Amino acid sequence: MAETAITAPLDPLEPRHLVAPHHDDASLNETLLAHVWAKPGKGWFMLFGVTLSALGLLVIGVTYTLARGIGVWGNNQPVGWAFDIINFVWWVGIGHAGTLISAILLLFQQKWRTSINRFAEAMTLFAVMCAGLFPLLHTGRPWFAFWLFPYPSTLGAWPQFRSPLVWDVFAISTYLTVSALFWYVGLIPDLAALRDSSKTKVQRVVYGLFSLGWRGSGRHWHNYKIAYLLLAGISTPLVVSVHTIVSFDFAVSLIPGWHTTVFPPYFVAGAVFSGFAMVITLIVPARKYLGLRDVITDRHLENMNKVILATGMLVSYGYMMEHFVAWYSQNQYELWTFYVNRATGPYAGVYWLMIACNVITPNIFWFKKCRTSIPIMWVASIMVNIGMWCERFIIIVTSLSQDFLPSSWAIYTPTWVDWCIYIGTLGLFGTLFLLFLKFVPAVAVSEVKELQLELKHAAHLNGHGTHGAH
Amino acid sequence: MEATVLDSWVLAEFGTPDALVDATRQMREKGFQGMDTYSPYPLHGGSEALGLPPSRVPFIALGGALTGMCTALAMQTWMNTYDYPLNIGGRPLLSLPAWVPITFELSVLFAAFGIFFGLLALSRLPQPYHPVFESDAFRSASTHGYWLSVPQATGQDATAVMDQLKSLGATQVTLVTGEKE
Numbered sequence: 001m002a003e004t005a006i007t008a009p010l011d012p013l014e015p016r017h018l019v020a021p022h023h024d025d026a027s028l029n030e031t032l033l034a035h036v037w038a039k040p041g042k043g044w045f046m047l048f049g050v051t052l053s054a055l056g057l058l059v060i061g062v063t064y065t066l067a068r069g070i071g072v073w074g075n076n077q078p079v080g081w082a083f084d085i086i087n088f089v090w091w092v093g094i095g096h097a098g099t100l101i102s103a104i105l106l107l108f109q110q111k112w113r114t115s116i117n118r119f120a121e122a123m124t125l126f127a128v129m130c131a132g133l134f135p136l137l138h139t140g141r142p143w144f145a146f147w148l149f150p151y152p153s154t155l156g157a158w159p160q161f162r163s164p165l166v167w168d169v170f171a172i173s174t175y176l177t178v179s180a181l182f183w184y185v186g187l188i189p190d191l192a193a194l195r196d197s198s199k200t201k202v203q204r205v206v207y208g209l210f211s212l213g214w215r216g217s218g219r220h221w222h223n224y225k226i227a228y229l230l231l232a233g234i235s236t237p238l239v240v241s242v243h244t245i246v247s248f249d250f251a252v253s254l255i256p257g258w259h260t261t262v263f264p265p266y267f268v269a270g271a272v273f274s275g276f277a278m279v280i281t282l283i284v285p286a287r288k289y290l291g292l293r294d295v296i297t298d299r300h301l302e303n304m305n306k307v308i309l310a311t312g313m314l315v316s317y318g319y320m321m322e323h324f325v326a327w328y329s330q331n332q333y334e335l336w337t338f339y340v341n342r343a344t345g346p347y348a349g350v351y352w353l354m355i356a357c358n359v360i361t362p363n364i365f366w367f368k369k370c371r372t373s374i375p376i377m378w379v380a381s382i383m384v385n386i387g388m389w390c391e392r393f394i395i396i397v398t399s400l401s402q403d404f405l406p407s408s409w410a411i412y413t414p415t416w417v418d419w420c421i422y423i424g425t426l427g428l429f430g431t432l433f434l435l436f437l438k439f440v441p442a443v444a445v446s447e448v449k450e451l452q453l454e455l456k457h458a459a460h461l462n463g464h465g466t467h468g469a470h
Numbered sequence: 471m472e473a474t475v476l477d478s479w480v481l482a483e484f485g486t487p488d489a490l491v492d493a494t495r496q497m498r499e500k501g502f503q504g505m506d507t508y509s510p511y512p513l514h515g516g517s518e519a520l521g522l523p524p525s526r527v528p529f530i531a532l533g534g535a536l537t538g539m540c541t542a543l544a545m546q547t548w549m550n551t552y553d554y555p556l557n558i559g560g561r562p563l564l565s566l567p568a569w570v571p572i573t574f575e576l577s578v579l580f581a582a583f584g585i586f587f588g589l590l591a592l593s594r595l596p597q598p599y600h601p602v603f604e605s606d607a608f609r610s611a612s613t614h615g616y617w618l619s620v621p622q623a624t625g626q627d628a629t630a631v632m633d634q635l636k637s638l639g640a641t642q643v644t645l646v647t648g649e650k651e
Binding site for chain 1: 487494506507508509510511512513516517519520522525526527528531535545546549550553554556558561565568569571572574575576578579581582583585586588589590592593595596597598599600602603609610611612613614
C-alpha cells in the first residue's frame, strides 16, 4: 500500500527529516531488515577478524591472570586499584548513553531517539558485560565470585551492607539484567517481523523461537505499550543510581581527590558524555555500512553532538568544582593532589590530555559546521572516549600513588597483561556488536514505522495550518 | 486420545491503520465479541476500539517493586543487624541510610521482572503456534499489514461476517481454523 510522500513544508524549527520521506511500512521493513538477510560483506569479515584477534588477547590475558594470580598486573602498594577499576568505570560509563537514549528520551517524548535506541541499548548491554569482567577478575579468584552475593555460607558470614562495594554488586547486576530485559522487550516485535519475512525454514524457526510467537495482537500491544514505558520509567532512575553508586566507591573513602561530594552528579554527567561519544563512534560507520542513512539522519547526529556539548560542559564544571573545593578547603593533601600532583606530577601528560579531550574538544560543537561534519564529529567522539579514559586514570592512579605519607608513595605502570585485558575487552565489545549488527535489526523497526505514521499525520496537519499532532 | 477442539477465525486485512481501527469499532458496535487486531506497531485508538480494560501491568510492576523493597530491607536488617552484627567504627547496627542503595536496586530489579513476566503472562506468551498463523498472507501482520480477527463458531457459515468486513473496506478476507489456544 504505497502512501504518498510528505509534501507539506517541514517545521521551520526542525528543518531536517527524522525519517526520509519516501518510505512506507513495507519499504521500511525491507530497508531496515536488509542487512540481516544479506550475506555479510568483506568489510564485516575484516572487522570481525580484527575484533576476534583482540578477543584472543583477552583470552591470553585472562588465562595468564588466572594461572599466575593478579600479581602479574601492574597494581602495587599503594596503587591497589588501577586498570581493573579504570576500565570498569569507563565501560559502565559508556553503557549509560544507551539507557539514557532509550529511557530518558522516551519519557521526554524525543522522537529522534527512535532510530538509535536499539543500537544504543545493545551498546549498553555489551559495555556492561565488559565492565563486569574487571571487578570479577580483580577479586583474584573469580571462581569464588558468588561470595559477593548474600548466600547462606557454611561460615555463617553475610556481606557487609554498609560498604559501597557491596552496593556496586547489586547496582551492576541489576543494571545488566534490566538493560537486557528492556532490550529484549523492544526486540520482540522486530524478531516477529524477521520471522515473517524470513526466507528459509531455519531462519523462520530460530526467529520464531526468539519472538515467542508474537503476532502483533492489539491485546498484546495494549499491555506491551505500558510495559515498555514502565521499563523506561524505572531505567531512568536506575541509570543515575548506578553511576552514583560507582562514584560512591571513591567518594566514601578518605583519599585526597576522591573524598568529594560532587562525585555522583559529575560521574553521571561524565558517563553520559562518554556514552554519547561512543554512540557517535559506532553509528557513523555503521549507518553507512548498513545503509541506514534514511532513518539515522544528520539530525540525529547533530542532536547527539548537542548532548555531548552539554554534558562536556557539565564535566568541565565538575573539574572546576573539584579544584575550587580543594582550594577553598585549604586542606594540604587536597591542594597537593589537584594543584601539584595532577597538573605537574608524574602523570601530568595524561592529565593535560584529559583536559584537552574533555574540556576543550566538546567546545567545537558550539559551531553548527562541526556538529554536522561527519569526519570532525567522528574524530571528536574518539577524543572524548580517550579523554574519559584518561579521567578515570587520573582520578584513580594519581590519588593512590601519592596520598598522605610520601614514604609510601609509588609509581604505577601497567604491564602487558593489563593492556591485553583492556584491548581484549574492546575486542569482546566489537565482536558482540558485529554479531548484533548481523543477526538483529540495528534499528527498532516497529517504532520507526509508528514514528513515520505520526510524522505523516503531523505533516498533514501542518499543511492545513494547524501545528503539532499527538 | 483427547479430541482436538477446533477454533475458527475470520481474518480480514485492511489497507491503513485508520481503516482497521474504524472497522474494529464498527464491528464491536454491531455486537461482535472477542475480536483482535494485528499490526506491526501499536495502533492509535486500537485499545479503545477493542474496548479493552486498563492494562494490569502497572499493578504487577508495583507489586514487584514493593516485594523488592521489603526483601531488601528485611535481608539487610536481618543479616547485618541480627544474624551477623559487625561493628564498623561504632556505627549503628541498624544503619538505614546505608540500606537505601540496595533497597532501591532490588525494587527496580523486582519491578522489571514483574513487568517482563507480567507482560508475557498477560499476553499468554511464549505461544509459538496460533491458528491465525494458518494463513500465509497473515505473515504481513508483523511487517506492513493491518489485520482484524473475528471469532467464528467452527462449521457455521461465515459468509455474512465476511461480507460485512468487506463492506467495511477489507482488502482480503479469509477463514482459518486451528487448534484452540
